[in-house]
Amino acid sequence: MSTSAKRVGELLETYAAMSDPDSGPGVTRLSYTPLERDAHDFFRDRLESLGLTVTVDPVGNTIAELPGSDPSLPAIGTGSHLDSVPNAGAFDGIVGVVGAMVAAETLAAGERLRHPVRFVVFTAEEGARWGQACSGSRMCAGQLDRGRLDTLTDKDGITLAEAMRDLDLDPDRVGEAAWRPEDWAAFVELHIEQGASLDALGVQIGLVDVISGSSRLQITLTGRASHTGGTPMHLRADAAAGAAEIVLTAEALANSAPHRGTRMTASRLDVFPNSITTIPGVVTLQVDVRDVDDLRQREAADELVDRAVAIAEARGLGIEVGVLGDVSPTLLPIPIRDVTAAAAAEAGASYRVMPSGASHDSQVINSVCPAGMIFVPSLNHGVSHAPEELSRYEDIALGVDVLIGSIRRLDAAI
Numbered sequence: 001m002s003t004s005a006k007r008v009g010e011l012l013e014t015y016a017a018m019s020d021p022d023s024g025p026g027v028t029r030l031s032y033t034p035l036e037r038d039a040h041d042f043f044r045d046r047l048e049s050l051g052l053t054v055t056v057d058p059v060g061n062t063i064a065e066l067p068g069s070d071p072s073l074p075a076i077g078t079g080s081h082l083d084s085v086p087n088a089g090a091f092d093g094i095v096g097v098v099g100a101m102v103a104a105e106t107l108a109a110g111e112r113l114r115h116p117v118r119f120v121v122f123t124a125e126e127g128a129r130w131g132q133a134c135s136g137s138r139m140c141a142g143q144l145d146r147g148r149l150d151t152l153t154d155k156d157g158i159t160l161a162e163a164m165r166d167l168d169l170d171p172d173r174v175g176e177a178a179w180r181p182e183d184w185a186a187f188v189e190l191h192i193e194q195g196a197s198l199d200a201l202g203v204q205i206g207l208v209d210v211i212s213g214s215s216r217l218q219i220t221l222t223g224r225a226s227h228t229g230g231t232p233m234h235l236r237a238d239a240a241a242g243a244a245e246i247v248l249t250a251e252a253l254a255n256s257a258p259h260r261g262t263r264m265t266a267s268r269l270d271v272f273p274n275s276i277t278t279i280p281g282v283v284t285l286q287v288d289v290r291d292v293d294d295l296r297q298r299e300a301a302d303e304l305v306d307r308a309v310a311i312a313e314a315r316g317l318g319i320e321v322g323v324l325g326d327v328s329p330t331l332l333p334i335p336i337r338d339v340t341a342a343a344a345a346e347a348g349a350s351y352r353v354m355p356s357g358a359s360h361d362s363q364v365i366n367s368v369c370p371a372g373m374i375f376v377p378s379l380n381h382g383v384s385h386a387p388e389e390l391s392r393y394e395d396i397a398l399g400v401d402v403l404i405g406s407i408r409r410l411d412a413a414i
């Protein structure tokens with residue numbers, strides 16, 4: 001194994017060990033937990049030991065700066081996130097942070113660039129805890145105001161603001177986390193593909209042209225909880241049966257011809273009282289609708305809501321629909337992709353331009369400065385957000401080479 005692949009592996013394994021021991025298989029390091037802070041601290045310590053200045057903003061994003069030779073120039077940024085979904089793999093987000101660390105080591109030891117380079121770990125990228133993805137980068141982009149931090153709530157009823165305060169962060173200073181566009185020249189994020197196409201095609205690098213948008217719905221069905229033996233079938237209002245019909249409707253809708261390209265998933269169901277001898281009285285479903293086409297994404301979400309209302313009506317169920325999050329697809333700018341393509345060619349890597357089905361911090365940061373993404377292959381059929389998530393250290397090391405080459409080329413070009 002090459003030296004840089006070994007270095008990548010060593011860092012990935014260090015992060016993988018920072019996992020909640022009581023959460024079952026895989027890595028569990030939810031956002032705004034002491035474990036996520038431990039991971040940020042490890043990053044901070046390493047980059048400080050390279051002589052970089054590291055700051056943690058009031059809401060928990062960590063930013064390390066390598067000064068450039070011309071202090072008047074805006075920064076080139078790279079980085080990703082260290083939080084995970086429950087029972088995750090060891091690569092999603094972490095690869096981009098490890099890439100940033102190895103890039104920092106390489107660039108700090110090499111010839112000084114003109115631009116400052118900032119190595120960033122965003123907090124709370126995963127939507128698993130708060131329903132909304134990319135919370136940390138949204139605060140950097142000034143897209144999450146103080147009031148919203150009191151309304152985003154986890155499954156235990158803890159608000160995002162409370163979780164921040166518990167970690168000595170300060171939600172009242174969220175405004176200070178916002179980046180000024182004039183301070184940033186470009187941002188490039190290294191990430192795993194989270195799909196199987198690079199591996200299937202034997203291509204080493206993916207360069208992202210468009211990142212899917214996501215509309216996230218919460219549908220609450222209210223029926224009548226009652227005895228499963230005493231209540232005849234024709235006198236029931238079973239919220240779970242209604243929810244099951246909505247799950248299958250979502251699948252059928254995304255598979256239908258007008259929605260080719262839409263991915264719709266009823267990925268979370270909470271059943272009350274969730275007891276074998278009680279007819280389910282209330283079911284809350286969360287549905288994630290993704291698409292690279294803005295209009296089709298919203299139409300699919302609207303159509304699912306219409307059908308869910310009809311299903312509830314036909315079954316005598318109450319229904320309430322809320323929107324947990326709504327993000328448009330993002331087109332990433334061509335000039336940054338051209339730079340990453342030149343860096344890939346220089347590194348001798350095969351590459352293809354491709355969309356991203358998953359959301360990423362770069363999607364949000366692209367509203368502050370032009371952003372690009374470099375994907376490395378995911379193995380195991382592209383499985384992600386599961387313990388089986390896997391990428392080769394050698395492939396990641398090649399991705400890091402492309403990242404470093406991209407930063408150098410951006411430094412020369414802009």
Ligand SMILES: [Zn+2]
Nearest residue numbers: 081092093125
């Ligand atoms: Zn990620």
